[in-house]
Amino acid sequence: MTYIESPREPLRPVVEDPSALESCLEALASATGPVAFDTERAHGHRYWPKAYLLQIRREGAGTWLVDPVAFERGGPADLSSLVTACGDAPWIIHAASQDLPCMREIGVVPPSIIDTELAARLLGKPGASLGALLAAELGVHLRKAHSADNWSKRPLPPSWLTYAALDVDYLLELAERLQDELQEVGRSEWADQEFADTLARHTAPPQPRVDPWRRLSGITTLRTPRQYAVARALWTARDAIAQRRDRPPGWILPDAAILEAAGLARDSVPTKSELLRIKGFAAPPGSRNLSTWLAALDEVRALPASGYPPPRLRSDGVPHPRTWDRVNPEAAERWAKVRPAIDELACDLGGLQPSLVAPPVAVQGSLFASADVTHEDLLALGARPWQADFLVPLIREALGR
DSSP: OOOBOSOSSOOOOOBOSHHHHHHHHHHHHHOEEEEEEEEEOOBTTBSSOOOSEEEEEEETTEEEEEOGGGGOSSSOOOOTHHHHHTTTOOEEETTHHHHHHHHHHTTOOOSSEEEHHHHHHHTTOSOOSHHHHIIIIIOOOBOOOSTTSOTTOSSOOHHHHHHHHHHHHTHHHHHHHHHHHHHHTTOHHHHHHHHHHHHHHHHSOOOOOSSGGGGSTTGGGOOSHHHHHHHHHHHHHHHHHHHHHTOOHHHHSOHHHHHHHHHGGGTSOOOHHHHTTSHHHHSTTGGGGHHHHHHHHHHHHHSOGGGSOOSSOOOSSOOOGGGHHHHOHHHHHHHHHHHHHHHHHHHHTTSOOHHHHSOHHHHHHHHHHOSOOOHHHHHHTTOOHHHHHHHHHHHHHHTTO
């Protein structure tokens, strides 16, 4: 196997000043066709999921690498001019749901997208990663080299820039090939609906999470409200430090340490000596913020029991189907009949993922409420029209209606 080691064109210097950006915009505006785009983030190295490098390519313009950090002026950069320069051309992004939120933060919201990962999933491809698709569709083999590296580093090493440029070097051709295949099997309309939904959902302003501390790994092992109060206090203290330092929370204090400390709080809030018997607090990096952890525990001690959080968050949404036997037996019976029919349909459509054919939120929400599921019910809960066209008759047949 021969790996591609460099882009087809010489790398330009990274765009990091207004003059270079103007040259980039002029090149994009004079080019034609779709826009290939990617971002590099610093997942696992930073708290904030911002973009640290943009890769953009268009036929006739070549590939440009843009440093959004260089255009920050006390806040996120505004690079909406990249979209303006490309007019109404669609943007090709692989796994767009991962890139669109950080693109929105810097004003880069395309008029429409083509998601090559989604296209591959709609075609039932056995591998939907960019590397697997380039190899299978175009015979192009790229090394998986720097995807997990710290892209906030400056200056970026030349080998990293080469890697970044290669991510979009063949994206235009890949999208064209996948779109032809979608057309051949009559799934272009499905794809268009999925692309539009992805763009709308992942460029909408983010909604704050309710009780984000409940996402601690292993939190369901806790039993008492006091234990949950300790977990909440330590998580909140850790998150404040992580935000301030722009570092992953796990770098500040591991989840396991928080859960171990909270586990000690069955009868009383842990003392300093008990806390220091936990490895995560006794050794760096956790020990560097010992006073902060002790202050958080003091806050829990000062709380009345009525201020402790409940072990389970009350939800007005649809519960998981595993609980339906207890809370809604009729819905459980409906789900038991419909679920295997969905699996069979996904298989018949070429081995698609069942969740792609039948979005769980839409199907479960509809079935929990009623046996008479309509197009309108499914669409109101987020299903796309192509999915509802399959699901309504399938559900009716499975339920013998």
